[in-house]
Amino acid sequence: MARLKPWRWAVFGLAALYFLVPLAASVVFTVDVPGQGLTADAYTEILSTDGFGSSLLLSLELAAATIAVVLLLLVPATVALRLGAPRLRPVVEVVCSLPLVVPPIAFVAGISTVLKWGPDHLSHTPLFQTFVAIQNPDFPFVLVLAYVVMALPFVYRALDAGLRAVDVRTLVEAARSCGASWPQALVRAVLPNLRGALLNSAFLTLALVLGEFTVSHLLGFTPFAVWIVNVGGEQAQLSVAVSVLSLLLTWLLLLALASAGGRSRTTASRG
Amino acid sequence: MTATTTQTADRATAATVEFRSLRREFGATVALDGLDLAVRPGEFLALLGPSGCGKTTALRMLAGFEHPTSGEVLVDGEDVTRVPAHRRDAGMVFQSYSLFPHLSALDNVAFGLRMRKVRTAERRSRAAELLELVGLADKGERYPHELSGGQQQRVALARALALRPRVLLLDEPLSALDAKVRLTLREEIRRLQRELGITTLFVTHDQEEALSIADRVAVMRAGRLEQCAAPAELYGRPATAFVAEFVGTMSRIPGRLDGGTVEVLGQRLPVDGDVPAARDVDVLVRPEAVLVRADEDGTARVAATSFLGAAVRVMVRLGDGTEVKADVPAHEGAALGLGAGVRVSLPERAVLVAERRGE
Numbered sequence A: 001m002a003r004l005k006p007w008r009w010a011v012f013g014l015a016a017l018y019f020l021v022p023l024a025a026s027v028v029f030t031v032d033v034p035g036q037g038l039t040a041d042a043y044t045e046i047l048s049t050d051g052f053g054s055s056l057l058l059s060l061e062l063a064a065a066t067i068a069v070v071l072l073l074l075v076p077a078t079v080a081l082r083l084g085a086p087r088l089r090p091v092v093e094v095v096c097s098l099p100l101v102v103p104p105i106a107f108v109a110g111i112s113t114v115l116k117w118g119p120d121h122l123s124h125t126p127l128f129q130t131f132v133a134i135q136n137p138d139f140p141f142v143l144v145l146a147y148v149v150m151a152l153p154f155v156y157r158a159l160d161a162g163l164r165a166v167d168v169r170t171l172v173e174a175a176r177s178c179g180a181s182w183p184q185a186l187v188r189a190v191l192p193n194l195r196g197a198l199l200n201s202a203f204l205t206l207a208l209v210l211g212e213f214t215v216s217h218l219l220g221f222t223p224f225a226v227w228i229v230n231v232g233g234e235q236a237q238l239s240v241a242v243s244v245l246s247l248l249l250t251w252l253l254l255l256a257l258a259s260a261g262g263r264s265r266t267t268a269s270r271g
Numbered sequence B: 001m002t003a004t005t006t007q008t009a010d011r012a013t014a015a016t017v018e019f020r021s022l023r024r025e026f027g028a029t030v031a032l033d034g035l036d037l038a039v040r041p042g043e044f045l046a047l048l049g050p051s052g053c054g055k056t057t058a059l060r061m062l063a064g065f066e067h068p069t070s071g072e073v074l075v076d077g078e079d080v081t082r083v084p085a086h087r088r089d090a091g092m093v094f095q096s097y098s099l100f101p102h103l104s105a106l107d108n109v110a111f112g113l114r115m116r117k118v119r120t121a122e123r124r125s126r127a128a129e130l131l132e133l134v135g136l137a138d139k140g141e142r143y144p145h146e147l148s149g150g151q152q153q154r155v156a157l158a159r160a161l162a163l164r165p166r167v168l169l170l171d172e173p174l175s176a177l178d179a180k181v182r183l184t185l186r187e188e189i190r191r192l193q194r195e196l197g198i199t200t201l202f203v204t205h206d207q208e209e210a211l212s213i214a215d216r217v218a219v220m221r222a223g224r225l226e227q228c229a230a231p232a233e234l235y236g237r238p239a240t241a242f243v244a245e246f247v248g249t250m251s252r253i254p255g256r257l258d259g260g261t262v263e264v265l266g267q268r269l270p271v272d273g274d275v276p277a278a279r280d281v282d283v284l285v286r287p288e289a290v291l292v293r294a295d296e297d298g299t300a301r302v303a304a305t306s307f308l309g310a311a312v313r314v315m316v317r318l319g320d321g322t323e324v325k326a327d328v329p330a331h332e333g334a335a336l337g338l339g340a341g342v343r344v345s346l347p348e349r350a351v352l353v354a355e356r357r358g359e
């Protein structure tokens, strides 16, 4: 092992260079304006640019909704799979991996086709209102649906790995013999032991939603990633500054999520 | 350590448990094939049998985790088949470590009380009381991964007792522990059960464990009950050849049936219990019932000896190649060297016979 150490450092150093050099270059590019020396103008400008706050807020709302929906969907499903029908696992695994195979362009083309049914065929049915509602630009729920599908592969894998590490059946049965109903057993005995997996799922989904461009752009909505690209078209320095900022932001959000998860453990254990 | 007065249930109020022609199939496997068994109030009953004979399935039926294909489970005379697991009033200790990893020992014990919405102060004091009962009063703040296997099973026991269940179910709770801990913990389980007077079912595949701990032992085989009796009776008067060979050590000596008697080792002995149809039978004998005398003219030879303390177990090979185990007092055993000629005989008592095994 000891002999491997220099290698490890070399690999680590290379990886760090690979990530940090572009980042540092971006930062330098945004603050070093030719003829003006160092200035933070690009960053202050962002805050005053129209749409920064609203698009960021929209992305965060979409992320929160996506995380909630995908977890509500997959946690009971994976637990049930583990307890009731382990033989169905490969099937579910394949289904959950499909979004990785389907290119986002094809995916969004499918979604727009379906959305067109609304005005074309359903205009006289109550479903029409639903179609309108999910495309409300203030909170386009159709994006949440799309993101849930796109997050499936990551969330499924994270949860599956988490469930593998605990003996779900015994935990549930122990809780049941202590007088817990099924939902209580799930919430009180299983979920707390999946904390890591839940947190991972939330991480991955958050990162996915904050960075997602293709689907939201082609469907005509303006969450954060789309806004960045729109702004960048007008001003190169500004757009790079926004990217740097969004990177920092994502990073801060992930840290916040991690520490929130960490804190909830100590409070949960007091019980 | 004393049982708290609030905890002690007297035997008059302890529950009875009854399985009635309980059957459970898993696809093609029949886990329980018409199990009939009645447990008396306050009794400590061991369910004993080889692996795969349906012990766990039977216990899980009572806990409500498994549902019978047919048959009934009665607690205090009431059919509980349709009662969901969390209302069964059965405390369970599992074979694998089953503590909630995210809760401290104290919170694990208090879990059931929390489900029953007992106030925080009350449930903490009660959980502390139970931890004291299992000798872990000072380990309440530890998490399961900070406890040894034996300590974890103690906590699991306290947790199972927390709701004052009507029956206590233990599914091989000691099998994951090392030998020494196993012995002390089994004594302790027995002591606790006596103090609390709670009707208890203890599953094990270890016959020594079952005999030493239980009021009665129910021997199971292939999903059915073979015999349910007190340890001494089970050992001394096994009802079937299976029980005889599963409980304690048994040797088989070929003999010939003749009416109600059997000819074996040149002796004619009365037959005890069921008489098989075949004439060629095996006589089943315990090592301590086999008499071995040194005799140079004997056709039998000592094949091996092992020292057991007070006695020496001698493996004797008879003239026809049959191997018989015999326990002889240590001072006599010293005279029986390897290869020494001996004469083997049986005491003049009724013997158990079984159909001869296919060679």
Ligand SMILES: Nc1ncnc2c1ncn2[C@@H]1O[C@H](COP(=O)(O)OP(=O)(O)O)[C@@H](O)[C@H]1O
Binding pocket: B026, B029, B030, B031, B049, B050, B051, B052, B053, B054, B055, B056, B057, B058
């Ligand atoms: N959930 C199950 N699915 C399929 N077969 C099972 C299941 N549970 C038990 N069995 C089968 O039922 C039989 C009895 O099992 P079990 O009650 O666990 O035996 P024991 O506890 O005596 O070792 C075994 O053959 C086992 O393979």
Ligand SMILES: [Mg+2]
Binding pocket: B055, B056, B057
């Ligand atoms: Mg078992």
